[in-house]
Amino acid sequence: xxxxxxxxxxxxxxxxxxxxLQDQKLVKQVRYVYxxxxxxxxxxxxxxxxxxxxxxxxxxxxxxxxxxxxxxxAYPYGxxxxxxxxxxxxxxxxxTTGKRVVAFYTQNDVDMWEExxxxxxxxxxxxxxxxxxxxxxxxxxxxxxGLHGGSHKVGCLTLxxxxxxxxxxxxxxxxxxxxxxxxxxxxxxxxxxxxxxxxYKAEDNKLKAGIFGAEPWTEEMRRDIEKTxxxxxxxxxxxxxxxxxxxxFECEEQSGMHINEDHFLAEIIDPETGEVLPLGSKGELVxxxxxxxxxxxxxxxxxxxxxxxxxxxxxxRTFLKMTKPLGRSDDMMIIRGVNVFPSQIEAVLLxxxxxxxxxxxxxxxxxxxxxxxxxxxxxxxxPDAPKDITTKxxxxxxxxxxxxxxxPKIHLVAPKSIARSEGKAVRVIDNRRRYGxxx
Numbered sequence: 001x002x003x004x005x006x007x008x009x010x011x012x013x014x015x016x017x018x019x020x021l022q023d024q025k026l027v028k029q030v031r032y033v034y035x036x037x038x039x040x041x042x043x044x045x046x047x048x049x050x051x052x053x054x055x056x057x058x059x060x061x062x063x064x065x066x067x068x069x070x071x072x073x074a075y076p077y078g079x080x081x082x083x084x085x086x087x088x089x090x091x092x093x094x095x096t097t098g099k100r101v102v103a104f105y106t107q108n109d110v111d112m113w114e115e116x117x118x119x120x121x122x123x124x125x126x127x128x129x130x131x132x133x134x135x136x137x138x139x140x141x142x143x144x145x146g147l148h149g150g151s152h153k154v155g156c157l158t159l160x161x162x163x164x165x166x167x168x169x170x171x172x173x174x175x176x177x178x179x180x181x182x183x184x185x186x187x188x189x190x191x192x193x194x195x196x197x198x199x200y201k202a203e204d205n206k207l208k209a210g211i212f213g214a215e216p217w218t219e220e221m222r223r224d225i226e227k228t229x230x231x232x233x234x235x236x237x238x239x240x241x242x243x244x245x246x247x248x249f250e251c252e253e254q255s256g257m258h259i260n261e262d263h264f265l266a267e268i269i270d271p272e273t274g275e276v277l278p279l280g281s282k283g284e285l286v287x288x289x290x291x292x293x294x295x296x297x298x299x300x301x302x303x304x305x306x307x308x309x310x311x312x313x314x315x316x317r318t319f320l321k322m323t324k325p326l327g328r329s330d331d332m333m334i335i336r337g338v339n340v341f342p343s344q345i346e347a348v349l350l351x352x353x354x355x356x357x358x359x360x361x362x363x364x365x366x367x368x369x370x371x372x373x374x375x376x377x378x379x380x381x382x383p384d385a386p387k388d389i390t391t392k393x394x395x396x397x398x399x400x401x402x403x404x405x406x407x408p409k410i411h412l413v414a415p416k417s418i419a420r421s422e423g424k425a426v427r428v429i430d431n432r433r434r435y436g437x438x439x
Contacts, residue, residue, distance in 0.1 A: 005122060005123075006118045006119040006121075006123075006154065007115065010260075010262045011119060011316075011317045011319065013262070014318060015310065015318055018261050018262065018318065022057050022261065022262075022265055023055075023056040023057050025262075025290040026054065026056070026057050026060065026288065026290060027051075027054055027055065029288075029289070029290055029291065029292075029296060029298070030051045030054045030063070031051040032081065033081060033296050033298055034050070034051045036081040036082065037078075037080070037081050037296075038078075039070070039074045039078045039079055040064075040066070040079070040298060043064040043070075044063065046064070047064045049062045049064075057265060060265065060267065060299070061276050063298055063299050064299065065274065065286070065301050066298065066300045068101065068241075068301075068303075071101045071241060072101065075101070076102050079295060079297070080104055080294060080295065081292075081293065081294060081295065082104075082293055082294050084104075086106050086293070087105060087294050088105060088106060088110060089104075089105040089110060090103065090104055090140075091103050091105070091140055091141070091142045091145065091240050091244060092140040092141075092240065093239075093241070103240050103241060103243075103295045104294035104295045105294050106294045108293055109243070109292055109294055109295070112243070112292075113146055113243040113246060114146065114149030114152070114153050114246075115153060116146075116150070116246030116247065116249075116260045116263065117147055117149060117150025117153075117244075117245060117246035118149075118151075118153040119246070119249060119260065120211060120234070120236050120245070120246050120249030120250075121151060121154050121156070121180065123234070123249055123250065123251045123252070123258075123315070123317075124180065124209040124210075124211055124232070124250075125208060125209050125232075125252075126151070126154050126179075127155065127156075128154065128155030130154075130156045130179045131157045131159065131176055131177055131178045131179050131180070131206075132147070132154075132156035132157065132158050132159065132179070132180040132182065133159040133161055133169070133172065133173055133176075133178040133180065133181050133182065134148050134151065134158065134159065134160055134161060134162075135161050135162065135163055135169060135181065135182060135183035135187060135191075136162070136163065136182055136184070136214065137162055137163045138160065139162075142238065142245060143182075143214055143245055144160065144162055144163075145244065146238065146245045146246055147182040147245060150246065151180075156180065157176075159172055159176065159178060163183070163187065166190070166191065166194050169191060170191070170194060170198065173191075173205060174204075178205070178206065178207060179206050179207060179208050180207070180209050180210070180211070181207055181209070181210040181211070181229070181231070182210070182211045182212075183210075183212060184212060184213070184214045184215050185212040185213075185217035185221055185222075185225065186215060186217075186356070188210055188212050188225050188229065189221065189225055189355070191229070192229045193228070193355070195228075195229075196228065202227070202228060202230030203230055205230065207230065207231045208232065209231055209232050209234060210229065210231050210232075210233045210234065211235075211236050211249075212225070212233055212234070212235065212236070213238065213245050214245070215425060216324070216325055216327070216328075216341075216342065216346075217235075217324075217343075218324075218343055218346050218347045218350065219347075220347050220350030220351055221346060221350055221356050222235075222254075224350060224356070232252070232254075234249070234250040234254070235254075235257055235324060236248070236249050236250065237249070237322065237325070239287075239302060241297055241300055242287050242289055242292075242297065242300065242302075243292070246260070247259065247260060247264055247287065248264075248322055251315035252315055253313055253314050253315055256309065256322060256324075257321060257323075257324070258313070258317050258319040258320070258321055259308075259319055259320045259321070259322055260319065261319045261320055262290070263290055263291060264288070264290060265287065265288040265290055266285065266286070266287055266322065267286040267288075267299070268281055268283040268284065268285060268307070268308050269284050269301075270283055270284070271283060271284040271305070279309055280307060280308075281308075282306070282307050282326065283305065283306075284301060284302065284304065284305060284329055285302045285304045285305070285308075285325075286299055286300065286301055286302065287299075287300050287302060303328050304325040304328055304329075305325060305326045305327045305328060306322045306323045306324070306325050306326055307326070308320055308321070308322055309321050326341070326343070327343060328341075333362065333428065333430070335369050335371050335406060336369050336371070338404065338405050340406075342427045344403050344404060345373060345400065345403075347403070348396070348400050348403050349396075351399070352395070352396055353378075354375055354378070354396075357376040357418050357420075358373055358374060358375045358418065358427070359373070359374045359418050359426070359427060359428075360372070360373055360408075360427060360429065361373075361374065361429045361431070362431060362432055363432060364431075364432045371406065371407075372408060372409040372410075372411060373409070373410055373411070374417075374418060375396065375410060375411065375412055375413065376412075376413055376414070376415055376416070376417060376418050377389075377412050377414065377415060378415065379415045382414055382415055389412050393410040393411070393412050396410045396412075397410045
């Protein structure tokens with residue numbers, strides 16, 4: 001019989017017991033960090049707070065925040081809390097500018113991380129009868145390593161495919177009867193498209209579930225992937241600074257991701273003021289690692305915008321839930337004074353029958369922002385008469401304006417003319433940066 005939980009003693013723990021466990025772990029962790037991490041000790045001293053001031057999670061607000069700039073400033077060893085010989089691995093963020101963020105792991109840290117990923121896989125229906133195809137990148141990127149380790153703990157036959165080489169991905173998927181797929185949502189969409197082009201129908205593969213993360217995706221994109229691959233698509237959340245994927249995961253209800261609260265303490269703050277907001281408020285997500293040994297971050301600002309809730313879930317898990325990230329406070333685009341998120345554009349495209357193959361191009365001409373969106377047409381719709389394409393572009397532009405409040409210039413382009421991604425999709429080309437504009 002399929003297991004519903006990987007570690008039910010924690011995943012179904014009553015809320016009051018979760019709070020008690022978090023209180024105990026936080027008091028211990030703050031003392032540990034203060035005694036072992038000079039960088040954070042200096043921040044606490046500057047703010048006038050000591051470990052004795054932290055008696056429970058109710059005192060968390062007293063601690064200073066950590067930001068990505070702090071991690072870069074402390075690079076490479078400034079936030080390391082244990083002797084280097086106790087560490088067994090590093091992982092690093094991808095796609096950052098300047099110094100990369102390097103996170104360290106003891107063996108206990110690795111075991112905890114993999115257990116969190118095992119919880120996510122089990123919630124998606126995986127057990128020791130499954131074949132788990134991991135198409136996240138391996139190496140310094142956390143995606144491949146985390147799901148790979150979680151798959152082992154669940155007992156799946158693990159295919160460590162890494163990203164890229166789509167023909168080989170499809171060969172192994174079909175020949176070895178993969179049942180669980182782990183990759184970015186944009187690559188899942190690309191795999192579905194590639195399978196269709198090879199003449200496969202959704203029912204031809206043995207996949208039953210997919211665990212997709214590392215980039216924003218919408219409910220419209222979820223439904224498109226589920227239809228194309230014939231699966232149930234689950235979200236997963238994580239970040240290298242905290243451990244990697246598995247900080248939070250979706251259950252069969254697909255109504256938000258359960259945060260592994262026995263390991264990670266979550267807050268929502270006002271991104272402008274830093275004020276802690278009550279449950280149900282929209283704001284910036286902040287995480288505190290409760291039992292990390294090598295790289296224990298306290299009050300790390302993720303820059304992800306979401307909502308936290310603690311409502312009863314039909315799956316029986318009692319962990320706090322976070323919504324899908326609704327955007328990021330640092331990748332939000334400000335165009336002509338209007339806040340725009342790529343996920344809004346993706347939703348409009350999918351609601352109007354377009355695949356999520358698009359690219360946003362921003363520039364500045366005569367001190368005014370230009371805003372263009374290149375959108376691929378479907379093969380069956382191309383080539384259309386120029387007049388028909390113009391009509392479609394106008395219709396899509398009107399839909400974008402209704403969503404965003406400003407008018408982009410829409411270009412419908414030929415199928416396959418936008419470079420495909422086998423990792424994180426490059427959605428935005430912001431040429432304004434050459435003018436020193438970073439918003």
